[in-house]
Amino acid sequence: MKESIQPELIPFDRMREQVEKNLTNYISQSSECLELPKITYEKGVSTISFPLPYFNETTIFTIISIIKAHIENVRIHSFDDGYYAFQMMNRNLFNTEGLLDNLKVEIFGLSSGSRTEITKKGNLSQEEINFSIEIFKELYEVEQDNPETSLRRLGASVYHDHGSLDWNYIAGYEDVKRKIRESIIMPLQNPDIYDSIARLTRRSFETNRPNAILFDGPPGVGKTTIARIIAGEVKIPLVYVPVESIMSKWYGQSSQNLSAIFDNTEFLGSAILFLDEIDSLAGSRNSSMFEATRRILSVLLRRLDGIDSVSNTITIGATNRRGDLDPALISRFDQTISFPLPDAKERAAIFGGYARHIDENDLLSFGEQTAGISGRSIKDICEYTERRWARKIIIQKAEAVAPPAEYYRYSINSWMGDNFNDAGEKTAETQREGNQ
Ligand SMILES: Nc1ncnc2c1ncn2[C@@H]1O[C@H](COP(=O)(O)OP(=O)(O)OP(=O)(O)O)[C@@H](O)[C@H]1O
Ligand SMILES: [Mg+2]
Incomplete structure (x- = not known):
């Protein structure tokens, strides 16, 4: 079988520069005193290694899930207490030639301190570099134990x-x-x-x-x-x-x-x-x-x-x-x-918050005319009025002043148009645009 095209390999110095630059930036945002990984090239082997912030089952699972996201085929080389190793396979799974030269991730869970080592004979591909950076970030983010970071990651x-x-x-x-x-x-x-x-x-x-x-x-x-x-x-x-x-x-x-x-x-x-x-x-x-x-x-x-x-x-x-x-x-x-829908007086007051230049009597009449609508709709009506007014001012090259009461009344009338109902605000929106 023909081997598929190999990805481009990045020269060692450029790889190191990339990892260090990326992680220096990352580390500078952390409240902790973190150290950059050790990156070496010895006897033809590239190594990126760093101590693990903590070590438990979650560490292993975190690493596995990152491997899974970046690398297609991987074999568990060792899964002993204290020593875990993951070996990347060749593209063609049945081809075992030079297998041990591929990227390998090892985790040493020693009582004196745990560390992880990413090694590969020769140079790394871009994807392998990204993967190494991500492992570091992921593990240290967990360790930073900043609840706000975690909350954001969780979608809050x-x-x-x-x-x-x-x-x-x-x-x-x-x-x-x-x-x-x-x-x-x-x-x-x-x-x-x-x-x-x-x-x-x-x-x-x-x-x-x-x-x-x-x-x-x-x-x-x-x-x-x-x-x-x-x-x-x-x-x-x-x-x-x-x-x-x-x-x-x-x-x-x-x-x-x-x-x-x-x-x-x-x-x-x-x-x-x-x-x-x-x-x-x-x-x-x-x-x-x-x-x-x-x-x-x-x-x-x-x-x-x-x-x-x-x-x-x-x-x-x-x-x-x-x-x-x-x-x-x-x-x-x-x-x-x-939270009920606002009553007529409250609607007038809400109008007043978004159209403070309009006088009291007009506001009260806006309130009377808008039975059943929410504060959000009132805000929308006012924004819509301001946009219409702005268009007019731009076209007429006039000086910017606040929209007059009639402009609001026009918006209210079209908003409250025939088809208005509780769920029909969007329909009303289309209608209003159509009325222009
Ligand atoms: N009484 C009010 N006075 C001023 N503004 C109001 C009032 N009620 C609603 N608004 C405005 O309407 C908009 C929508 O409000 P908000 O998003 O808080 O509503 P909500 O009840 O959370 O709606 P939803 O159930 O759709 O999430 C906001 O911009 C808010 O300021
Ligand atoms: Mg809401």
């Missing part, structure tokens, strides 16, 4: 700086704001007071602070925005978890990953864990996602079950369809805070 976003968002940004919703102040902000800001009371009242101490709160309400009423405002006010990080995307991204692996998200959030000390769109768990019950859903649900049930955590962390779940959620899941939440 961690927000610290909540920018200019504050309570004034949300117009109306006084009742919702009051409930949030009482059941989320006060306990997060004064945990000691709550705990002292529990010590006085309980036969055996358990926390009386809420563990989990459910935000329920239609799309676009400010649930996600308010979670960010809370985190900003309490000055703790917000760990944002889009449950839906986590489920579809890691089908099969998602329950372990969700569990890891909870663990890493606890490492942050004090945080808000925001599980957005938890109805995606309810929605996929009878589809092929069922098994993954069931497992992820069971992780949630366990983690929300008020395991008397002393940590100052609160979980907020957000849903558009509380009624569809598993009753066991609902029962894990200490309280549900309902």
Whole structure:
């Protein structure tokens, strides 16, 4: 059989330069004092070696999974306690000629300190270089044990700086704001007071602070925005978890990953864990996602079950369809805070936030005309108006001033057009564009 074309090999000096440059950069971002791997060329053999940050079963599995991602055929040469070796095969698996000259990864798990060695007779290919760099990064990333890095890798976003968002940004919703102040902000800001009371009242101490709160309400009423405002006010990080995307991204692996998200959030000390769109768990019950859903649900049930955590962390779940959620899941939440659609006065106030130059009477009439729409739709209407206005200004080469009330009224009328319904905002969008 004809051997397939061999990949281009990179001269040793260039390989070393590449690895060192790449990893110097990487190491400089780490909080730890890491050393570059030792890279040598002796007796015709290239070697990249470095000590392992820690050594256990996971180390081996991490290495195997990286090998699998980069190298087609590999043989386990040794799998003894303390010595593991993986030997790359020839392209043609049955051709064993020169096999031992191929790339080899060895892991020495010695009590005096573990190390890994990547060796190959002659020079490495680009793919083999990338693979060596990745092994180093992967193993040291785990060791850095930075919960935020891990959370990001798990698909969560961690927000610290909540920018200019504050309570004034949300117009109306006084009742919702009051409930949030009482059941989320006060306990997060004064945990000691709550705990002292529990010590006085309980036969055996358990926390009386809420563990989990459910935000329920239609799309676009400010649930996600308010979670960010809370985190900003309490000055703790917000760990944002889009449950839906986590489920579809890691089908099969998602329950372990969700569990890891909870663990890493606890490492942050004090945080808000925001599980957005938890109805995606309810929605996929009878589809092929069922098994993954069931497992992820069971992780949630366990983690929300008020395991008397002393940590100052609160979980907020957000849903558009509380009624569809598993009753066991609902029962894990200490309280549900309902976000209704805004009423006429609130709509006027929301308009006021996005069109502050419009006078009170016009705002009130905008509020009257927009029954049934969310804060998000109002924001969209205002943005749409500003874009239309900007086009006009550009075309007329006029000076930039704020759009007049009629322009808003026109947008509102087309938005509220005949076909408007709860789910029909996108249709309305197309219509409006068409009206131009
Ligand atoms: N009361 C309000 N005042 C000002 N802006 C609002 C208000 N309600 C919603 N908005 C704006 O609407 C947008 C959408 O809000 P947000 O994403 O928080 O909604 P949500 O309830 O999380 O929606 P979904 O269920 O679709 O995730 C945000 O830009 C937010 O600022
Ligand atoms: Mg949201």
